[in-house]
Amino acid sequence: MKVNDFVINIATVNGSGSQSANNVLLRSLFRMGVPVGGKNIFPSNIAGLPTWFWIRANPQGFVGRKPLADIVVTLNPQTFKEDLKTLASGGFYFYPSTFVIPEELKRPDITCVPVPFKQLTDESTDIGKIKKLVTNMVYVGLLAEILKIDSSILDQVLRDQLGKKASVLEVNQKAVAIGAKYARDNFAQLNFSFKAEKKDLPKDKIIIDGNSAAALGLVQGGCTFASWYPITPSTSMMEGFIKFADKLRKDESGKNKYAVVQAEDELAAFTMVLGAGWAGARAITATSGPGMSLMAEAAGYAYYAEVPSVLWNVQRVGPSTGLPTRTLQGDLMSAAQLSHGDKKHPILLPGTVQECFEFGQTCFDLAEGLQQLVIVMSDLDLGMNMWSSDSFDLTPRPYNRGKVLSAEALEKVTTFERYRDIDGDGIPYRTLPGNKHPKAPFFTRGSGHNAKAQYTENADEHFENMQRLSLKWETAKKMVPAPIVKGSGNKVGLVYYGSTEAVMEETLFELTQKGQKVDTLRIRAIPFGAQVEEFLKNHETIYVVEQNRDAQMKSLLVMEFPQFAAKLKSMVHFDGTPITADLITHKLLTSERSH
């Protein structure tokens, strides 16, 4: 019997209400204290195409992707044959009794369980138009019964999720009960070998998607302006911000302490951010790859004119339209180099939902502190899937508004020159429009300028300005989040970033089982600081693990540290699915054993 250790793949049709049902199942397991994660594999479509929901429970908390499932529930005639192929040995396959499994697909190592879903659905409701929705709750009841999911917990989850309308709740409860009863009456001889068992749930755990976490982080972090153009998979982040700000950012008279503008395209979305950042607001746009490409020109403007701004990219598969509903870490190189000319944008790489929340403020502290565009690189796996986490640390962190001179401050200075390096860190002082002091006003321009913000074509002045911007980059190294290093003294190192974090603990566990020792470093920001350099220096072989084809992070590391180039080995995964611990373990062991 495997306790709290199973993978479920639920195959349905999108737009059929299965998302809601799947979340009931996930949430119930979560509230039982079972370490669990949920991934939604959905099509770039509104309704009618296949969708899969994967739930992984694991006693050690290894909830990253697994390629095979122990339990498959399929309702989709289009995919039921391929769904059978996702079943691991010893697994259970639940399918509508009206489907016929072809002979060639039958396997001796699995158990096929036909279920009269239509009949059970008909028993649950007469109302034609909700039958589709209700079918999903039938399998919830069925699975809950055989997995021994706590029924009172499940019922509470149902109430929390669907309790707003009594009639809706009732029919769902009924469907769950009917599914459960069917399982009780028919599956006693099934030899079902998986079970969920209640564990103590630390009071402060939540299960949340990265985009919602980020949205909350923006509210916490003082964002006052967001402009955006809808694009999968960043839309839910902006919609989350709108929803949370509507609740959390009203003044006593019900007026909004924030503004969100839905722009006409990404060109406008990001240039609105520049206008707002210039005027002194914490401003952001959220987008994905295709949108970020459109923002390239303005990104260079932000760099050169030093306008605080944030671009949050929830990455999907590119290039081009790519796979809008699949995940990749494929925009890293273009983000780092976004725009023509010489430029370097600080990049934040959240790896957990906690960091999505935290970076919701960090991005602005850095943008205003450095007077730059800061690009946050999230991805679809982190942003749109459900992750269990400690509840967020709500300790207030004071906002870093950077070097802004008020009218009072200007009284005390002899001269104010917008782009003069006073403190030796490359970061000048700025004033904000509306500052009435006669020394305050200056001309912001993307054309060549000197320290006084005057137009210039003078070689020396331009050179000086560009040198100062380079100096700013050195300062940035000390300001960005440090990497997380685990282990020391081993010959092999493993460098990774972003949502790969989800499978790293499992990877290390596997490697340790197999006698392979590695140290790890998770990069959380660019520029790379001294710790990254140290790590590369102190290891003989370093695997750079990333979810893109062209080894973009490895390339950036080589550009920065050419002296270590020979030590760096790429390990890539780029089919649009989240990376697995199996892949990393297998590739690393194969590589190490071949030496």
Next chain:
Amino acid sequence: MEATTTVPTNKIGLEKKAYAGSASTLCTGCGHDMISNHVITACYQSDIHPNQVAKMSGIGCSSKIPAYFMSSSFAFNSMHGRMAPISTGAKVVKPDMFYLGVSGDGDTASIGLGGFVHLIRRNLPICYIIADNGVYGLTKGQFSATAEMSSVLKTGEKNLFHSIDVCSLALEVGCTFVARSFSGDAKQMVPLIQAALRHNGTAVIDVVSPCITFNNHDGSTKSYSYVKEHDVVLQELGLIQHTDEQTVDYAEGEVQKVELNDGRELVLRKLDSRAHNVQDRAAAFKVLHESQEQGELLTGLFYVNEQQESLLQKLNLTQKPLVELQDAELRPTSEQMQKILGDFR
């Protein structure tokens, strides 16, 4: 006996020279330099302090002129075609300033066309001046989208494509203040700019502003001589404060008065034979389309609507500009956050 000369000042105690900018680097005789002068006059006469004005522009000869007026104002010279969204972001978070935008016909009618149209749809309060000369001056004389199909470049090249009339287009997408003028007509330009600055929405002024170097020849429909031959002025414009003592008598039917939202009145005395009601949108379309058919360059105020909500009102913003909100006003309390996090437990 001592002779004293007092330099005139406006009601906030500033001399006109307080509104000056740097020396222009535009070609001698460029229409845009006259626009600069009218902006200076308008702001001076409106008693608006330069530190209350945000000068916005795109890229092009037109977009350089913020350097040539009001040096003591903040300025944002942005990217080609992006003045509209940049201004939107700035105005939304810092609304308690006058936003004065200068754009060109390339900046507005080509690369910036999307931004222009959506700015107007949202009714962002800004005085939006288009320096319209039918060519791209800074890149040496290509046709712009406002050049009429009949026009010809110095090289003899003919324009093959239908022109965009920015005034009709603005009206079509709901603009609440639409006017056209000529850079040489101070009497018209100055009150238009003054009214535009105070307008509670997007105020578009399409200013025919001849390009002396590339489009001032025979065959141009934006040259000084073409304007002189074809300009038909709809109204004489004046601005009256309610506190002004002078009252002017007008014959019935000759004058239309429009209440502006700062308590002033725009007085329009018709000059042309047609009686145009500036508060009638359909009439504005008609008068514009007819004048096009007749080959007139019709100038004046075509439409104004002070009743429409601006973007700021639609966003239901706090009284205090968003840029002035501090940590404590922005960060929710722990209790509020825990309540929201409850949905994820």
